[in-house]
Amino acid sequence: MSDLVEAPAPASTASETRRMTLNMGPQHPSTHGVLRVVLELDGETILKAEPDIGYLHTGIEKECEVKTYQQVVPLTDRVDYLANLSNNLCYCLAVERLLGLEIPPRAQWMRVLLTELTRLNSHLVWLGTHAIDIGAMSVFLYCFREREDIQRIFEMFSGQRMMTSYFRVGGLALEAPRGWQHAVDRFIRAFPGNVDEYEDLLTHNPIWVLRTQGVAALALEDLLDLGVTGPLIRAAGLDWDIRKSEPYSSYEKFEFEVPTRTAGDVFARYQVRIEEMRQSARIVRQALDGMPEGPFQAAAPGVVLPEREKMKTQMEALIYHFKIVTEGFRVPAGEVYQAVESPRGELAYYVVSDGTAKPYRIHMRTPSFGNLQALPALVEGRMIADTIAAMGSLDFVLGDVDR
């Protein structure tokens, strides 16, 4: 026995044998999709982390080039499947700017209302899954209870729970359904109380605080340099929200605050997103109370599909319908970069038109792609368990990363 104990380990290889390469994913529950992170470990400490993406690459940008402008809308749903209306909105705004369309106030306000509900929807999924990753099981059930209500509202509007495609170039797909005010009102009346419930479960929960405070913090300069946007950068102290700095779709008419924190850690990101939920609820309330009357689509006969009744009585309407459905509408040559604040950060569509009915090139500047790039900087030198918290706080959607 003693011989064995005293036998010296070969000194030259001692440090190498302790290193270990660990594949996290592509099928790991905390990656929320198909992400592979190759971790190089020294014991529990991460020396190097390398995200490997592309598992969900479906060539959406290529696909857009062979669709007409209106046919691209359902593809944008599938980019970020938790914030599909934000993607619909961003794409429609870009094409509308190319066309020079004026969108009526009712459509603009309805878009604000529904994108804010989308933000709530997305943040609820983030909070539920982030908490369950760290071990707080019940928060998930609470969050998905409210998410179900939001999805019912989406279903009411568009007939779909997730892939809504409700915003179209020129306005909305359909008139708002009967009784929508009641459904939104009932939800938004209860929602602030529900946020209090989540906070009761987490904010002062010692386990939650220990797992998140001081974890995966990074200085603001580094985050900016790495291309990070959205709640992550607001949690590091930068007061920047595209809804305020470059308002679109009448956001300048709404009153809300942009929550910021300075710690820049996982807990600060949690606080920022919780506060954002409260602010979004405020916006939804204002949009509901002040919803203007009027048309829900722009007066652009060559772009917006005519009403069914008109098609039966007016020849022009029938011709327009035929032309839009068969060949689409031509968009003047040019290019536009339209950015919006999606739940995850700066979402932008760069649309290049060559004057035909199909986009020449669409580049989607998706927030998850930019944010995920910062993952190595967040976790290197930290413990392996912190990776789970860090990834949860990044709130990426792999469809949004890989497109």
Next chain:
Amino acid sequence: MLSEELKQVRAASALEAWDASAIQEARLERGEPILHIDPARIVAVCRFLKDQQQFVRLSAVTAIDWHPAEPRFEVVYQLHSLARQERLRLKCRVGGEQTEIDSVTGVWRAAGWYEREVFDLFGIGFRHHPDLKRIMMPADWQGHPLRKDYPIHGYKYSYAEE
């Protein structure tokens, strides 16, 4: 020479004062300034814009394929200045047998993945990129899907041959 409209864009006029020869073409489109930059000067221009014109953010790098025109590609840089709330788009025309341009990863680390994506999907090389390899497609993939001469389907597999 910049147009009167573009002289109002501070970054554009500052860049012209610093080095007018780097700007090949400039225009304002729907309120968005677009500057065509000499590809050989791109890193110096980006460095100037970041250090002296407060463009701390690089939002994205992408490319457009104008096949069959030559030079075939435009590499597009979307810059953003938070202090001034100003956006600026830089474009570089590149083409030829071996399409290459200098990497701007030394200026913004954010460029890393975006340049890898352009390399993967368009086949444009980035000199001095620290880790230039495919990002979306598998490592052994042939071809570059976002090129205009890459078919939308039926590339690898043909029913007719069965």
